[in-house]
Amino acid sequence: MTQGTAQVLAGPPAAAALLDEARRRAERLPHPPHLALVRVGEDPASVSYVRGKAKKAAEVGLSSHVHALPGDTTQADLLALIGTLNADPAVSGILVQLPLPAHLDPEPVLLAVNPAKDVDGLHPANTGALWNAHEGLRPCTPAGIMALLAHHGVPVRGQHAVIVGRSALVGRPVAGLLLNADATVTLAHRATPDLGAVTRGADILIVAAGQAHLITPDMVRPGATVVDVGINRVPTEDGRGRLTGDVHPDVAQVAGALTPVPGGVGPMTVAQLLMNTVIAAERQHAQPEVTGELVR
Numbered sequence: 001m002t003q004g005t006a007q008v009l010a011g012p013p014a015a016a017a018l019l020d021e022a023r024r025r026a027e028r029l030p031h032p033p034h035l036a037l038v039r040v041g042e043d044p045a046s047v048s049y050v051r052g053k054a055k056k057a058a059e060v061g062l063s064s065h066v067h068a069l070p071g072d073t074t075q076a077d078l079l080a081l082i083g084t085l086n087a088d089p090a091v092s093g094i095l096v097q098l099p100l101p102a103h104l105d106p107e108p109v110l111l112a113v114n115p116a117k118d119v120d121g122l123h124p125a126n127t128g129a130l131w132n133a134h135e136g137l138r139p140c141t142p143a144g145i146m147a148l149l150a151h152h153g154v155p156v157r158g159q160h161a162v163i164v165g166r167s168a169l170v171g172r173p174v175a176g177l178l179l180n181a182d183a184t185v186t187l188a189h190r191a192t193p194d195l196g197a198v199t200r201g202a203d204i205l206i207v208a209a210g211q212a213h214l215i216t217p218d219m220v221r222p223g224a225t226v227v228d229v230g231i232n233r234v235p236t237e238d239g240r241g242r243l244t245g246d247v248h249p250d251v252a253q254v255a256g257a258l259t260p261v262p263g264g265v266g267p268m269t270v271a272q273l274l275m276n277t278v279i280a281a282e283r284q285h286a287q288p289e290v291t292g293e294l295v296r
């Protein structure tokens with residue numbers, strides 16, 4: 001590490017290691033694990049993320065199918081598809097790409113996925129397992145963050161981790177994972193008074209607030225590890241826009257280590273999804289009664 005410039009916690013090498021492990025474990029199964037990707041509507045970011053997931057699945061020897069439903073799909077039709085995928089023993093994992101169009105309620109949809117096939121880790125059976133440190137499937141971005149820290153040798157045990165943002169997709173579950181890894185955890189959010197006073201106490205600062213450059217250098221303890229989960233598209237003169245994180249680039253002058261955007265946490269989300277699909281397939285192979293309609 002150069003003085004005054006944070007070590008870069010790059011996502012691609014950590015993601016490659018996770019994908020290698022997924023490929024090796026998938027090869028040991030009698031059939032390639034199958035991932036069902038459900039997308040409703042044509043939101044450009046969702047189209048791109050789902051395409052990326054299917055492409056990476058093929059690269060590691062998993063089969064996948066994109067169930068692309070029209071934007072005016074009803075809640076009943078979406079639930080019927082989930083029911084069909086739950087009942088199909090050839091389907092190892094089911095992912096419903098978020099966000100869903102505004103007329104659909106995501107909660108009953110996530111609740112309908114068989115927890116054993118819930119490779120997004122968002123079913124209450126899996127979030128409950130996470131908070132009780134029981135076996136289950138863990139949400140992809142949070143588990144990817146833990147794998148990224150481990151890959152780069154960042155210790156977690158005994159560290160004070162501060163998380164900014166309490167979303168179901170990132171903030172809440174990453175708090176549970178850090179707690180399970182013996183960190184002392186503080187969860188900050190939009191109602192936290194004097195956010196800087198809280199973030200300055202962090203050895204590990206995880207920012208998932210969805211607000212470009214929310215975290216400025218004065219809010220970071222010198223030498224801290226900073227994980228930027230933000231993906232904000234900001235306008236550029238050429239009209240194409242540019243991705244930037246929730247952490248101001250000048251934080252690199254203060255932090256000990258920092259994840260870039262893009263190229264940090266993002267690739268870990270996809271790699272962890274494929275790892276989760278392999279884990280789900282392994283458990284279903286060992287315990288076939290959790291597939292099909294028997295367990296909901």
Ligand SMILES: Nc1nc2c(c(=O)[nH]1)N[C@@H](CN(C=O)c1ccc(C(=O)N[C@@H](CCC(=O)O)C(=O)O)cc1)CN2
Nearest residue numbers: 049096097098099120140141262263264265266267269
């Ligand atoms: N059902 C889910 N929906 C969504 C999730 C999720 O985990 N489950 N996460 C996000 C989107 N997402 C995956 O779905 C995702 C976001 C970002 C990346 C990524 O690799 N980002 C790149 C930049 C990509 C770009 O140029 O646009 C990076 O950060 O380097 C992958 C997946 C919301 N929905």
